[in-house]
Amino acid sequence: MSARKTALVVAPGRGTYxxxxxxxxxxxxxxxxxxxxASFDAQRRDRGQPTVTELDGADRFSVATHMRGDVAxxxxxxxxALDFLSIDxxxxxxxxxxxxxxxxxxxLALGGAVSVEDGFRISNAMGxxxxxxxPGGQILLQVVDExxxxxxxxxxxxxxxxxxxxxxxxxxxxxSIDLAGMIVFAGNEAGLAALLAEAPPTPGRDPxxxxxHGPFHTPLMVGSSDKAKAELPPALFGAPAIPMVDGRxxxxxxxxxxxxAIWDYSFGHQILAPYDFACSVQVAVKEYAPDVVILPGPGDTLGGAIAQSLIGVGWQGIASKADFAARQAVDPVLLAMGRAEQRRIVTGTE
Structure with missing residues (x-):
């Protein structure tokens, strides 16, 4: 019988670097x-873009630069990807x-549907x-208590x-995105202004x-979808080596x-329709019953949404923030590689 633990790996999105x-x-x-x-850098250099090494090695973090889609x-x-390759x-x-x-x-790259290099090509192009x-953007609202x-x-x-x-x-x-304890709406400026004016009070934080951020995961992104399908051919894609759970x-x-079909989803529905992150995590844990959920870097800010997704289905008896914290203290169910002590566990460098 294998001594290995089974793991679900969840890749973070925008706002984590x-x-x-x-x-x-x-x-x-x-x-x-x-x-x-160096191969990632070469792809950026060929497109006349600052390299990953240059951007990561900047003297200071610039919101105007580092948070822009083509850089983030x-x-x-x-x-x-590099964290994933470091998992023991x-x-x-x-x-x-x-x-x-x-x-x-x-x-897509973690699951083997595209190569690691082509995954960079896709992410870079989609940035x-x-x-x-x-015109428009996104607004995040909290829907759970403390x-x-x-x-x-x-x-x-x-x-x-x-x-x-x-x-x-x-x-x-x-x-736009269902993050379990938080939900994100997207729209044009008139729609966002109306939401801010008419939304009921929310706990914990203001909207x-x-x-x-643009109006991601709505039909307002049709230009992005069209550009993706024109630039990124189906030939980049193959069958996954590891099951992948998408935003539906x-x-x-x-x-x-x-x-x-993976290509069509990735550059069609994924861009133009809501992304149900909570559902993806919940389906994955119910279908594959992993011992742990591994969150690669950068950062660890997605950890709360993962925990709230687990709470939403009472995963392994976890029904509240207090339950989750107690479980993490004795037998962590979530291992965030953005945290040094948890990275050491995941990479086997304790």
Whole structure:
């Protein structure tokens, strides 16, 4: 009987490479993965873009630069892919992969549907393509209390409000990402302004306009979808080696997935329709019953959404923030590689 633990790996998306992550790619991976980083740099150089090494090695973190899609995407992909390759496979049997929003493009490479180099090509291109959209952006709202329990009727009220606003002339607003304890809406400026004016009070934090984000996962992104399908051919894709759970909760299984269909989803539905991250995590844990969930870097900010997704289905009896914290203290179910002590466990360098 194998001593390895089974693991679900969840790739993070936009907003996870911040000031604290500056320099981390070189510091953590520069020696072991120098050749692979050089290949990423070459792709950027060929397109006349600053390299990953240059961006990661900047003297200071710049919100105007590092949070821009064409910079954030390749940095996040690089950190995620290199962390994934650092997982000690003698300790962990990876049974499935998932990702949040842009993290789906990382998941394609983690799952083996595309090569690691082509995964960078896709993420880099989508960082640029994500800027091809109509006017608008995203707003994040919290729908759980401080113990991560749902506030009665708040989610349902917001989900009714969005289509009512969208029905008004010149207003666009729709669910963008479901993060379990938080939900993200996207739309044009009129739709976002109406949401901010009419949303009921939310716990914990005020509604947050996500800096530098477009109206992702809505039809306003049709320009991004068209550019992606024109630039990134189906030939990049193959069947996954590890099951991949997408933003609908659909499982792309080994030996039973059409590469052309993965391509079509990745550059169609994934861009233009809501991304149900909570569902993807919940489907993955119920289908594959992993011993642990591994969150690669950069950062660890997606950890709360993963925990809240587990709470949403009472995974292994975890029903609240307090339950989750107690479990983490004695037998962690979530291992975030952005945390040094948990990285050592995942990489076998304790």
């Amino acid at each position: 911040g000031k604290g992550e500056l320099g981390s790619i070189a510091r953590i991976h520069g020696t072991r993965f120098a050749e692979l980083i 995407a390749p940095l996040i992909y690089s950190a995620t 496979r003698e300790r962990y049997d990876i049974v499935a992969v998932a990702g949040n929003s842009m993290g789906w493009y990382s998941a 640029l393509n994500s800027q091809a959209h109509g 113990d991560w329990r749902p506030v009665p009727s708040l989610r349902e009220t917001l989900l009714r409000l969005a289509p009512a606003i969208a029905a008004r002339p010149d207003h666009a607003l729709a669910l 947050l306009r996500l800096a530098g 909760g659909h499982i792309w299984r080994r030996f039973a997935s059409d590469p052309a």
